[in-house]
Amino acid sequence: MTDSPAGSGVAHDPDAKRKVVNRLRRAHGQLAAVIAAVEGDAACRDVVQQLSAVSKALDRAGFLVISTALRECMADPGTEGASDPEELEKLFLSLA
Template structure:
């Protein structure tokens, strides 16, 4: 299991966080479908860029939620087996920044 997968697994143990992450990803999925439809219908550049921006923000928020949930779990139980260490979480956070 990769470090990123282990961190994602930690976030997915929290049912509330899992629901929030899934909702954000569904939102991004819908927005991406709107981008594709806009491109295929030859929509205005402004509309396409606005939708792309919305997709990007939705994905970023989902990623930050995964990391913040893992960080909370790491702080609550730093010795948890399969958990993430602070350096790994920092690296993941910076990969989204």
């Protein structure tokens, strides 16, 4: 993850980082299944179900990143690099 105006909250929480990486790996596998389904001329229903799973996995990873940054910001708002709550709100709404 790169530094951004919202900080790098996940990098500070190893458990959250592990969870985000696991969710992204799951999404990666689901996306591979979507590609294989399209290449294999799978039924539309199967492709859409797999796309939905990928989308949910990515959304959950994004929400976890934001919630981790919010917790860190609220726990110690005065630290250097603390996340800006307004920026985090914008990021949250971009996923909603």
